[in-house]
Amino acid sequence: MPCETLVMIPPMLCDARIFEPQISDLGSDHAVMFAPTTKGERMEEVASQILSWAPSKFALAGMGMGGMVAMEVLRRAPERVTRIALISTNPQPDTPEAASAREPQIIAARAGRWADVLQHEIHSTWMSPNIDKVALVRLLTMMGNQLGPESYVKQARAMQRRKDQQPVLRKITQPALVICGRHDGHYPVKRHEFMAELIPYATLEVIEDAGYLPTVETPDAVTAALRTWMKAPLMLRN
Numbered sequence: 001m002p003c004e005t006l007v008m009i010p011p012m013l014c015d016a017r018i019f020e021p022q023i024s025d026l027g028s029d030h031a032v033m034f035a036p037t038t039k040g041e042r043m044e045e046v047a048s049q050i051l052s053w054a055p056s057k058f059a060l061a062g063m064g065m066g067g068m069v070a071m072e073v074l075r076r077a078p079e080r081v082t083r084i085a086l087i088s089t090n091p092q093p094d095t096p097e098a099a100s101a102r103e104p105q106i107i108a109a110r111a112g113r114w115a116d117v118l119q120h121e122i123h124s125t126w127m128s129p130n131i132d133k134v135a136l137v138r139l140l141t142m143m144g145n146q147l148g149p150e151s152y153v154k155q156a157r158a159m160q161r162r163k164d165q166q167p168v169l170r171k172i173t174q175p176a177l178v179i180c181g182r183h184d185g186h187y188p189v190k191r192h193e194f195m196a197e198l199i200p201y202a203t204l205e206v207i208e209d210a211g212y213l214p215t216v217e218t219p220d221a222v223t224a225a226l227r228t229w230m231k232a233p234l235m236l237r238n
Contacts (some may be wrong), residue, residue: 004082004230006029009052011064011088011213012037012155013144016061021219022226030230033058036071038151041155043162047072056080059230063087063215064187065155070205071165074172083175085229087222088212091165091195099160106156109149109207116221117152118144126185126212136216167199175232179225181210181217203229 010021016034018126020186023032040046046069060081067089109117119124122140124133176199180192205225210218
């Protein structure tokens, strides 16, 4: 039986480097495809584009905004997703306050104050105290500059407009993995515990030494969890 293709979707302002350790390791056994989130101003648009080029069946992993896109992909085409991993993410929509708070950054990005936007969006307090925060902030800044303000505005609009995906989680019959860092200052452990409880038979992995970006903060632990998840037997659909 051929190995499943794994499609990986990144957080805001991140490119494939956010998954580099996992792509390198898992790529020895699986086809791994990177799915950018910069081609639409709605989660539905981004999900549709991913579905247009993804294989007929595939495993799906998303982190941050990428996890939200992954939930939309699953909502639109559950018959194509063989298993799903959700990392440092949230199934709930933006609150009105959170949506409004994105507007000043969108305006600043369009006005050419890109450095200010990046400084606002990159939060070292969301990271584990046990990592090299300077190196990680440098990596995030490099990725953000590579993507640029136009992509950021599209992503911010998609985040503002996203739907509540909790009903989707309740219907999952595929092997599901939820990963979060103990020190995540953005989407805390309790939120991931709640998310895992919504999904029938989900596995929750809380990584003790990680924060918001466990794929690069504790890459070996995330890769090991994903490898175990990829080996889990497929569940039959109801």
